Amino acid sequence: MKLPQKTLRWATWLGWQLESNWTEPWLFLIYVLVKPLTSSLLLVCMYYAARTATAGAVPVEFLPYMYVSNACYMLVWAVMFGMSYAVISDREHYRMLKYIYISPGHLQTYFVGRAVAGAAQALLGGFLNLAIGAAAFPEVRNALTRQPTEWGWLLFYMGIGTILLIVLGLILAAAVLNMARQGMFLSEGIAGILYLLCGVVFPLAVLPKFLQYVSLALPPTYWLEGMRRSLLGTPPEAMLQGPLSSWSQGEIALAVTGSTLLLGLFGIWFFHWSERRAWRRGRIEETTGA
Amino acid sequence: MRASIGLFLRTIAARAYPRIIGMRRQPSWVIHEAILPILSVASFAYVYRAMRAPEEYVGFVILGGAMTAFWLNVLWSMGAQLYWERSSGNLELYIMAPGSMMAVLAGMALGGMILTCVRASVIMGAGILLFQVPFAPTSWSMLIFTFLLTLLALYGLGMMFASVFLLWGREAWHIVNLFQEPVYLLTGMNFPLKVFPTFLATTAALIPLTAGMDALRQILFKAEGFWPLEVEISLLGGLSIVFLFLAKRLLAYLERLAREEGRLTVKWQ
16 A cells, blocks of 8 residues: 555544544444534524514524534534644644654645544534434425535535645644644634634625625635535525625636635645744644643 | 631632733733634624624623633633643642642632633623624623622532543543533523523523523623523522532542542543
8 A cells, every 4th residue: 555545544543543432432423413513503593583583584594504504614623623633632742743753654644634534523413413404493404405406516515625624724734833832722713714704604795895805715615605505506585695696606616626726735835834844943842731 | 727728728829820820921812712702703793693683682692702711711721621730740749739629729710710801801892892782781780790600600610520520531622522512502602591492491500601691691681581680690609509519529539539540640641
């Protein structure tokens, strides 16, 4: 087996063990499901609270919009957090990063492998979350069955999304290589920024105009719009319209591919630069009690 | 007696000191402890704005964001703290020192409360400025009293967690993670509790944040509470006593158990 494949396989195995072997399988399954489900249920409760307060003026399309978007976004969070936390846990907690660095394995591939385990967990949680949402809430069920799922586009967005998330994760992991304890919060910070600016749980039109421009410069905005549209179609409700509503699937696909490519090129350069910098400054074996 | 009270108080002050002084020595907390929560507060505020919900709902989100800071502090800096201390080698020093572990926990709680009050104020201030939500407390004294009582009950729970976490290894990290989102949901962090059926709200009332935030919403926004204000205040008082009592008992029991099982010095689990 070629070395990168071997690295990927063992890093994935290690990541999965770290994620899952701390408890019994039943508790682990609850853990996988509880986090995404409760975060979606929080939005469901907000929707019902607003609907009651406005005497039913909130359109029913709002709920599936938020629910599906939030379920997809969990993947972004899991991959970004998984990769950057791998740097911190291996360097600070297990103190193994220096050994991994000097081993013949490929460092980038190792981080990708560590994130795969978290992504698999998030994917499983996401599917279960959507299934429970469809079973429990008629608004979500009706929206998912109102028109046929665009499977081709869905597969395309899942493929390009995988690349996009890996690139985002590698950029964060590279940044964390050169950071001390603040690195813990970087992925959470970026995840928070993306949650707000990509209009994960609200239409982009609600944001101030200047923030809408920033949001259109972010690849996950297009990815989320593509995922939502493949599963739910174009929202018929005027309240859910945004700057991307008039775009076709092809235009969104082109935007997400182009922006991912640009981000990928930047990511490759940034990772090598950061790795080199961390090596020169002794950051690969630095422990700060994070 | 006098000497032991003095030692107890000195231990509290000594353990609270690094938390408070850390604010000045590590100003980067502003970014991750104040600006980051504002991002999620803003996201949820925009959800209500997009749904054209009443403005007080945006206020609920801002209040929820500020109170989240206390919950996170209780989980990570109280509950999981002894686990981190063990990993960094401090726990054995605490156990060997003449000061009581209860005083160490009280110091952690006091320092955490002061530190988090500053963070929560920043979140509240920024939220009010950004979203222009009008806050008009019906009674300032009642607001302060309810807030402090909520903190007492909450940190009592945190002290209880800390002792339980003494026994855990790597699972501590996952359990803390597991306690975040479900608690945001159960306590009605961003929405009024009346969305819940009575049995669920009553169960959730075991977490001090539930009654605390509902009471604060009643005082700040004249919102309709799930229970009358007096009931919620009595509940918070009761929870404070129960949690502090349980924390003391559990700490003594679990400290002994951890000694017997040799878990006080286990690292890198």
